[in-house]
Every structure is written in C-alpha cells, then in structure tokens.
Amino acid sequence: MNINNIMSSLEARHPGELEYLQAVKEVLISIEGIYNEHPEFEKARVIERLVEPDRIFTFKIPWVDDKGDIHVNLGYRVQFNNAIGPYKGGLRFHASVNLSILKFLGFEQTFKNALTTLPMGGAKGGSDFSPKGKSNAEIMRFCQSFMLELWRNIGPDTDVPAGDIGVGAREVGYLYGMYKKLARENTGTFTGKGLDYGGSLVRPEATGFGGLYFVNRMLEKHGIDIKGKTVALSGFGNVAWGAAIKATELGAKVVTISGPDGYVYDPDGISGEKIDYLLELRSSGNDIVEPYAEQYPKAKFFEGKRPWEQKVDIALPCATQNELNEDDAKMLKANGVLCVAEISNMGCTAEAVDYFIANRVLFAPGKAVNAGGVATSGLEMTQNAMHIQWTAEEVDSKLRQIMANIHAQCIEYGLEKDGYINYVKGANIAGFMKVARAMIAQGVI
DSSP, rough: OOHHHHHHHHHSSSOOOOOHHHHHHHHHHHHHHHHHHHHHHHHTTHHHHHHSSSSSEEEEEEEEOSSOOOEEEEEEEEEEESSSSSSSEEEEEEEEHHHHHHHHHHHHHHHHHHHHSSSSOEEEESSSOTTTOOHHHHHHHHHHHHHEEEEEEEETTEEEEEETTBBBBHHHHHHHHHHHHHHHSSSSSOSOOGGGOOOOTTTTTTTHHHHHHHHHHHHHHHOOOTTEEEEEOOSSSSSHHHHHHHHHHHTTTEEEETTTEEEEETTTOOOOOOHHHHHHHHHHOOOHHHHHHHSSTTTTEEEEGGGGGGGSSSSOOSSSSTOBBEEEEEEEEEEEEOEOOOOSSBBBBHHEEEEEHHHHHHOHHHHHHHHHHHHHHHHHHHHHTTTOOHHHHHHHHHHHHHHHHHHHHHHHHOOTTSOOOHHHHHHHHHHHHHHHHHHHHOOOO
C-alpha cells in the first residue's frame, strides 16, 4: 500500500474536504503494516474501495417558517459501507454541516461500528439547518420535509439513522413519525426514539457512559484508580452530560464544562444539582456557560478559551471535531495529565494525536472511546426486532461488556514493543480487519 499515492488520488478527487482526508490518512497510517501482510487485500483493492462511500444522497429541503417565509436547506445521507450490516449512523443538524464532515463521520462510523462486534455498517447524514432559535412547529416542518426525500433509502435492514448534534429526541420523533407515515410500517428504522415508541433505556447517556467505561479500563490496565482524579470535559450536550454523571459515579471529580462563549472551571466539582442547573440552562435554548459561574460563585468563567489549560488528571473532549490542538496537547502534558480520550468524534487534531503518542501519553481515539452511543443504538435495534424492552440495568450491563471488548481489541492490535498501548493503531486495525475480511468474502461489489 502506497499511502502517498492513495492520498494524492483522494485529494485530487475531493479537494478541500479536510476532515474526510484527515480521517482517512490516520487510518491508513495505522493499518499500513498489517495491510501489507495480507496480499489478498491488495489484490482485491480493499483500500481503494473502502475509502470511498457506497453512495451519497444530496437533496434540497424546502420548509416554511412560522411567518410564512420559505427557506431552503441542503440535506445529505452518506451510506459509507455495509459489509458487516445495514448502514448505521446519526443525523446532524447544524450550520457547519458539509459533505467533508459527513464523509469523515461516515468513514469513522464504519470502523467504530465494527469495533462494537454488532452487525452494523457505517453511515452519516444531516443538514446545514440549525434547530437553535426555531419553534417546535418549524422544526417539525423541516424534519417532515427532510424525510420526504430520504425515506425510500432507509429501513430496518437497509439504513438506520439516529441522532447527533442538533438532533435529539424531539427531532427523531418528528423524523420517525413522517417515515412511519410514508413507509406504512412501524419498525426499528430509527434509534434514539422515545421510550413510549421503541426507544431504549440508557440511550441518551450511552456515549458518555461508554466513554467513561473505556477510560476506566485504560486506567485499570495501567494500575491507576480513577477515584479522586480530576476531569476536564468540553461542551455540555448529551455526551458531556453522560460523561459527567458516570465520572462522578466512578469517584472522579469533573471540574470543567464549556460552551461557544468559553469554559467554566469549578474546583468543587460539577455534579448533582449543578448538572441539573446546566440541563435547565440547555433546555432553555441557551448553550452558553457563563451563567453557571454567576450561579455558583466559586466557579470561574474563562471567556473565549478552552479547558485544556487547566491542570487535570483526565482530559475528555466531548464537543466536536478538532477541538484540541497540539498547543493544547503540550499544555496538558506539561501539567501532568494522566489520560486523554476523545468522547467526541476526532476531537483532537492529527498533530495533537501525534504529540500524545510520541510522548507516550495515555491516549485513545473516538472510534473506540465513544462507541457506546452506537453500541446502545444497536441494542435498541435488537430490542425493536424482538419486540421487547430491556431494563436499564440490562442495557447498562451489555454496554459495559461491549466497551470492555473494544478495549481488549485495542490492546490486541495496539500493544507495542516498549509496552506502550497505541490505542489509535489498535482501534483502527481491529475495525479495519473485520470490515476488510467481510468485503473479501462478499466479492467485488
């Protein structure tokens, strides 16, 4: 495999798609050695087939606001790879959505889903529509218009969307309601549904919960007890919410959260009623965090900054891609950080990841750490297919086991000669091998 040739070809085909190209290059670097040990992969051109999505749907979404004005947004669904199961991945509604971001997310999703050991392929979709500041009626009309274009191309054994940034239980409900009406079937075509119509317990918290289960395994493997450790989180969506709850349950202390306005540092820890306050703040449509410092005077607000400058034991990016750069990585290392793990997708820049690995900082990538969300979505699909609902304890137990299995796969393929566990390499190889073997078995399609 010639990485430079492959990347040059991709850059020529997809100029300017930086996030997508970054994600592909990271995987290629990790798998180069094992790929070259399997001449059957090269003969079948597995890489050339794997780095391109199976298909991309792009469509306009006209919708009418409460004043009667007409708006037009763009919608996408990237069906990346279904070698091991139906396409599976979230929908993101945010002004920043573009094809490069969705292709990177769909590519990552392919390997992440493979790591869960559940039969799910990789996909992603969304729109440059932002629900922020819109009424429920406007969001409903937009979701219905979105689904009018997409419904023929999804289904319980074809493609199962879910939520992501900007797509929560409300949006999933509107999307699924329209799908159900058009398809005339009531199936597990969406995950992240409400509990009253096929949703799974623990799903809203699952990404954060799973991330902490993985981090705890990492620390235990290295003889470190998570109890008493300080944790920096970014963002405060569902991911950071679940992470804050589980970190506190495991005995750690969360000391930062962040928003578009900056971050808050609370030396007393963010838990209990403080989390409830943040949830109330978020549900009011306010995603800034400065009011937290006004509510809790011991906390300090840092305008326009990121939490990675604080001295903490564990750093967990939970917001969006490339939110932690090389300078942040150097600050964390200088401050003695014990562990960094991406609970957001590709939360660190490539330079930051290289720095962590070169300096032997304990680091794990999003495709392993944040797989708890899609794993629980897979469990929701199973419950829907069986027409049952498991208890929260049953779902949580299965989630713990899945994250333990992912951690074991990372060690199997990521243990290096000096004893350092390269979780990036381990996760990429483990996910790739499963998908590649399935592609070889199914012929050239």
